[in-house]
Amino acid sequence: xxxxxxxxxxxxxxxxxxxxxxxxxxxxxxxxxxxxxxxxxxxxxxxxxxxxxxxxxxxxxxxxxxxxxxxxxxxxxxxxxxxxxxxxxxxxxxxxxxxxxxxxxxxxxxxxxxxxxxxxxxxxxxxxxxxxxx
Amino acid sequence: xxxxxxxxxxxxxxxxxxxxxxxxxxxxxxxxxxxxxxxxxxxxxxxxxxxxxxxxxxxxxxxxxxxxxxxxxxxxxxxxxxxxxxxxxxxxxxxxxxxxxxxxxxxxxxxxxxxxxxxxxxxxxxxxxxxxxxxxxxxxxxxxxxxxxxxxxxxxxxxxxxxxxxxxxxxxxxxxxxxxxxxxxxxxxxxxxxxxxxxxxxxxxxxxxxxxxxxxxxxxxxxxxxxxxxxxxxxxxxxxxxxxxxxxxxxxxxxxxxxxxxxxxxxxxxxxxxxxxxxxxxxxxxxxxxxxxxxxxxxxxxxxxxxxxxxxxxxxxxxxxxxxxxxxxxxxxxxxxxxxxxxxxxxxxxxxxxxxxxxxxxxxxxxxxxxxxxxxxxxxxxxxxxxxxx
Ligand SMILES: [Zn+2]
Numbered sequence: 001x002x003x004x005x006x007x008x009x010x011x012x013x014x015x016x017x018x019x020x021x022x023x024x025x026x027x028x029x030x031x032x033x034x035x036x037x038x039x040x041x042x043x044x045x046x047x048x049x050x051x052x053x054x055x056x057x058x059x060x061x062x063x064x065x066x067x068x069x070x071x072x073x074x075x076x077x078x079x080x081x082x083x084x085x086x087x088x089x090x091x092x093x094x095x096x097x098x099x100x101x102x103x104x105x106x107x108x109x110x111x112x113x114x115x116x117x118x119x120x121x122x123x124x125x126x127x128x129x130x131x132x133x134x
Numbered sequence: 135x136x137x138x139x140x141x142x143x144x145x146x147x148x149x150x151x152x153x154x155x156x157x158x159x160x161x162x163x164x165x166x167x168x169x170x171x172x173x174x175x176x177x178x179x180x181x182x183x184x185x186x187x188x189x190x191x192x193x194x195x196x197x198x199x200x201x202x203x204x205x206x207x208x209x210x211x212x213x214x215x216x217x218x219x220x221x222x223x224x225x226x227x228x229x230x231x232x233x234x235x236x237x238x239x240x241x242x243x244x245x246x247x248x249x250x251x252x253x254x255x256x257x258x259x260x261x262x263x264x265x266x267x268x269x270x271x272x273x274x275x276x277x278x279x280x281x282x283x284x285x286x287x288x289x290x291x292x293x294x295x296x297x298x299x300x301x302x303x304x305x306x307x308x309x310x311x312x313x314x315x316x317x318x319x320x321x322x323x324x325x326x327x328x329x330x331x332x333x334x335x336x337x338x339x340x341x342x343x344x345x346x347x348x349x350x351x352x353x354x355x356x357x358x359x360x361x362x363x364x365x366x367x368x369x370x371x372x373x374x375x376x377x378x379x380x381x382x383x384x385x386x387x388x389x390x391x392x393x394x395x396x397x398x399x400x401x402x403x404x405x406x407x408x409x410x411x412x413x414x415x416x417x418x419x420x421x422x423x424x425x426x427x428x429x430x431x432x433x434x435x436x437x438x439x440x441x442x443x444x445x446x447x448x449x450x451x452x453x454x455x456x457x458x459x460x461x462x463x464x465x466x467x468x469x470x471x472x473x474x475x476x477x478x479x480x481x482x483x484x485x486x487x488x489x490x491x492x493x494x495x496x497x498x499x500x501x502x503x504x505x506x507x508x509x510x511x512x513x514x515x516x517x518x519x520x521x522x523x524x
Pocket of ligand 1: 026027028029030031040041042043044045
């Protein structure tokens with residue numbers, strides 16, 4: 001099934017729902033995309049395969065959001081950051097399960113997976129991944 | 135080609151910036167257009183202006199898209215071709231470039247460019263959400279990252295890498311508020327102290343309220359022509375001698391660096407080369423200080439100082455009105471205000487005033503060469519222009 005799954009953001013989040021961080025590897029030049037893309041922007045190949053990405057990494061930068069958009073207001077203040085995973089790729093996300101004062105650049109974090117919301121009725125119905133201490 | 139005028143500005147207009155209660159975007163643009171027309175008595179707008187390009191970021195604020203034609207009508211310019219350009223907060227920087235292309239193509243002699251945004255009719259959470267639309271949706275917005283949040287990610291990285299301090303960030307706000315205090319059209323016409331900036335409420339750590347630009351209504355415009363026709367309209371044209379624009383990934387997380395904007399560096403290089411000038415030649419600059427950290431990064435990206443030394447440059451006082459390179463004499467986005475679609479040409483308006491000696495209390499003495507640096511979103515677009523007086 002995973003071989004045929006389209007290399008889309010929609011599919012990336014379907015894997016998140018299954019508790020997996022998956023990227024798309026270009027079969028021609030080997031570049032891994034996280035999130036996956038349908039077209040390799042290095043060699044223009046469309047030939048990809050799914051690869052599971054190690055969910056461990058280091059925090060590159062972060063902030064604490066105090067003024068949040070409407071849909072996140074109940075969570076504020078919350079921490080978000082950009083994590084560089086073990087394979088070198090970077091993704092942004094919320095940092096949870098750690099006191100804000102203890103967050104620091106360089107700290108080790110790993111990806112956690114939220115249960116998909118059963119109540120979402122509008123597009124998009126993506127579950128969220130997040131970062132937590134190792 | 136180097137230093138040769140691409141086009142010449144023969145007039146410019148700017149509405150009052152601020153919370154313009156009860157005014158709709160098109161009405162605000164009409165105010166800016168009227169100033170530009172009045173400033174240039176030799177221009178017959180209906181007869182001479184052949185095309186309009188306007189920057190406008192979002193339909194959400196006023197439930198109104200299709201801005202090009204609307205503004206042409208309300209500026210009294212029906213039935214000229216009118217087109218909206220959208221590159222987030224750099225929308226009117228892109229409109230200016232579209233106008234330059236239109237004149238350079240030979241198709242038109244006189245073109246109006248400008249921009250508008252009406253924002254204060256919305257609540258802060260709504261504006262926060264609308265502005266965030268200029269950032270990546272599936273990975274940034276979806277995970278609760280706001281616009282101030284993106285620049286806060288850059289600020290944290292800059293502080294970590296180069297030792298930039300929250301005080302240095304606040305100094306940008308203090309400087310720009312001082313300049314805005316001298317600008318009757320600025321949204322915020324009040325001085326602030328360093329203590330006040332540092333103790334203001336947190337928006338996205340380390341960025342506080344006074345590190346953020348304002349939610350503002352406003353419009354701006356320029357009228358440009360071929361350099362050889364400029365003297366027909368005015369004795370004091372301002373020539374555009376360099377223009378650059380570049381793009382980057384929409385998500386900042388995909389970029390190599392979080393402490394500089396590559397698109398701005400590329401756009402600046404193009405503009406400097408076209409103009410045949412170096413950063414040392416710039417007498418006055420308007421840079422995209424949507425957040426205080428953005429001005430510090432702009433100093434570095436534009437070559438006003440070395441990489442990592444932006445914090446020390448603001449501290450040195452060189453970018454104040456009394457310094458060697460005054461930056462954001464208008465008050466910048468920080469104090470003049472940031473009606474996003476209007477900002478690019480509003481920056482050019484300030485440089486136009488400076489280079490024609492009309493900047494009044496904030497006039498930079500003998501300003502000859504000016505620069506504008508206009509950034510879209512978190513840096514996925516940047517446009518840089520260089521101007522020279524006659
Ligand atoms: Zn490839």
